Amino acid sequence: MNIRTSTSRDVESIVALFTASVHLLAARNYTPEQLTAWAPKSPDLEQWSTKLSTLETLVAEFDGTMVGFITYTDNGHIVFLYTSPTFSRKGVASQLYEITSRVLLANGVCSLSTEASIEARPFFESKGFNVVEEQVVERNGMLLKRFAMAGVLASVEA
Numbered sequence: 349m350n351i352r353t354s355t356s357r358d359v360e361s362i363v364a365l366f367t368a369s370v371h372l373l374a375a376r377n378y379t380p381e382q383l384t385a386w387a388p389k390s391p392d393l394e395q396w397s398t399k400l401s402t403l404e405t406l407v408a409e410f411d412g413t414m415v416g417f418i419t420y421t422d423n424g425h426i427v428f429l430y431t432s433p434t435f436s437r438k439g440v441a442s443q444l445y446e447i448t449s450r451v452l453l454a455n456g457v458c459s460l461s462t463e464a465s466i467e468a469r470p471f472f473e474s475k476g477f478n479v480v481e482e483q484v485v486e487r488n489g490m491l492l493k494r495f496a497m498a499g500v501l502a503s504v505e506a
């Protein structure tokens with residue numbers, strides 16, 4: 349697997365992966381209506397481009413196909429972490445997370461935070477994160493449960 353920094357040419361693939369990941373991997377924890385509100389079937393690529401241009405994004409590729417991506421801020425907030433449904437539970441998110449952690453730690457960032465879906469909570473717990481609070485967020489008129497979580501990088505890496 350190859351992991352690299354994303355470019356503006358990756359936006360379409362990132363959004364396609366995001367949409368497939370939400371609709372297939374998160375389906376056991378959210379209703380179809382919630383999934384569509386979270387990941388609309390006709391996503392706004394321009395809005396995505398604008399959002400991604402303000403963040404750091406790494407993409408994972410296998411045989412030239414994108415299999416996952418992680419997006420984070422310089423101060424340690426993980427905004428997006430998504431794996432392709434066909435590559436689930438093969439360590440894709442772990443590798444993306446590990447490289448992100450190393451980069452942040454090298455830049456002096458020791459505290460990480462994220463808002464994890466019900467689906468992603470066990471992943472972050474496996475990396476030493478704790479739930480700070482349960483939240484309900486509104487997306488396109490639907491309410492979705494998620495968890496604000498925090499991790500300490502030094503102890504995660506130990």
Ligand SMILES: CC(C)(COP(=O)(O)OP(=O)(O)OC[C@H]1O[C@@H](n2cnc3c(N)ncnc32)[C@H](O)[C@@H]1OP(=O)(O)O)[C@@H](O)C(=O)NCCC(=O)NCCS
Nearest residue numbers: 373430431436437438439440441442464465468470471474
């Ligand atoms: C959450 C997500 C990113 C995990 O990606 P992944 O590449 O499958 O994760 P990994 O293979 O690196 O998993 C590492 C460990 O995390 C834990 N884990 C990951 N997914 C899990 C799940 N669904 N249930 C329980 N534990 C899980 C396990 O401990 C796993 O290790 P194991 O497979 O050896 O048991 C992926 O399931 C996903 O994209 N989900 C849908 C979208 C989503 O909710 N994204 C996050 C938004 S905040």
